[in-house]
Amino acid sequence: MIVLFCGDVVGERATERLAASLPELRRRHRVDLVVVNAENSAPNGLGMGAAQVDRLLAAGADVITGGNHSWDSEESVGLLELPQVIRPANLAPGVPGRGVLHADAAGETVTVLNLADHCAMKSVKATAGKFLPAWEGWQRADRRGAVIVDYHGDHVLEKQIFAHAVDGEAAAVFGSHTHEATGPLYLLPGGTAFVTEVGMTGPGDGVQGFAPANLVSGLRSTGNPFSGAMPSVSVGPLVLGAVVLEVRQGRAVRMERVSWPDDEAAGGPRTAHDRAGVAA
Numbered sequence: 058m059i060v061l062f063c064g065d066v067v068g069e070r071a072t073e074r075l076a077a078s079l080p081e082l083r084r085r086h087r088v089d090l091v092v093v094n095a096e097n098s099a100p101n102g103l104g105m106g107a108a109q110v111d112r113l114l115a116a117g118a119d120v121i122t123g124g125n126h127s128w129d130s131e132e133s134v135g136l137l138e139l140p141q142v143i144r145p146a147n148l149a150p151g152v153p154g155r156g157v158l159h160a161d162a163a164g165e166t167v168t169v170l171n172l173a174d175h176c177a178m179k180s181v182k183a184t185a186g187k188f189l190p191a192w193e194g195w196q197r198a199d200r201r202g203a204v205i206v207d208y209h210g211d212h213v214l215e216k217q218i219f220a221h222a223v224d225g226e227a228a229a230v231f232g233s234h235t236h237e238a239t240g241p242l243y244l245l246p247g248g249t250a251f252v253t254e255v256g257m258t259g260p261g262d263g264v265q266g267f268a269p270a271n272l273v274s275g276l277r278s279t280g281n282p283f284s285g286a287m288p289s290v291s292v293g294p295l296v297l298g299a300v301v302l303e304v305r306q307g308r309a310v311r312m313e314r315v316s317w318p319d320d321e322a323a324g325g326p327r328t329a330h331d332r333a334g335v336a337a
Contacts, residue, residue: 064298067259067266068290076116090162096123104129124209128183145173147194149187166202174210220251242333248308256298260291
């Protein structure tokens with residue numbers, strides 16, 4: 058079974074390019090399951106947009122995951138009712154949405170589990186007083202077959218500890234949220250693939266895909282970068298934060314980073330640190 062995981066999609070332009078690329082990415086890498094974190098896909102980069110989620114699903118995304126921005130707007134909250142859309146599972150009852158999805162891929166049962174750390178969720182009003190530790194969310198989750206985790210978190214340490222804690226039980230732990238891709242790709246001893254941060258799919262310049270001007274102005278004038286107007290999504294060149302994972306009998310055997318199809322055609326394979334695998 059081959060899984061494609063795409064990190065946080067930021068804005069409308071990135072959504073459109075990813076949607077246009079998904080059919081070729083699926084064909085080229087023989088993908089059976091596509092998971093996309095789309096919590097920043099709305100045109101303003103805050104929450105999910107209905108048109109953007111519809112476009113991704115129509116293009117071949119099977120599962121849409123989220124994070125701290127999953128409740129940013131009424132439109133985003135409404136999208137949590139879709140069967141293909143999940144948000145962090147480690148929350149007490151009463152928060153819109155659900156955190157686990159079961160799917161069939163290549164004749165196998167797959168569980169996609171969305172989790173988040175406290176730092177990522179601490180300012181989310183919709184989840185105030187209802188946050189649970191990620192480990193508790195893992196233990197409570199209905200896990201069947203190969204388990205794919207989108208771990209939406211700030212802290213490298215927490216992501217790495219969690220990945221080692223579930224080594225041999227999860228097929229993969231994909232870090233998301235910080236938008237800045239980390240280099241190493243790991244296949245842990247028990248058969249769990251792990252990357253600290255897959256990276257965003259969005260404008261590669263600015264601040265996590267957003268234009269820096271308002272943030273810089275706020276910092277210089279008040280000491281608080283968020284004291285002014287919210288920044289707009291940057292118009293810079295788009296990057297693809299994505300990995301392809303191969304799973305056999307619930308165990309990860311290969312993981313590598315992927316590029317936009319036109320970049321791959323022009324530039325060939327990624328560098329050595331962009332892949333990890335074990336002998337067949």
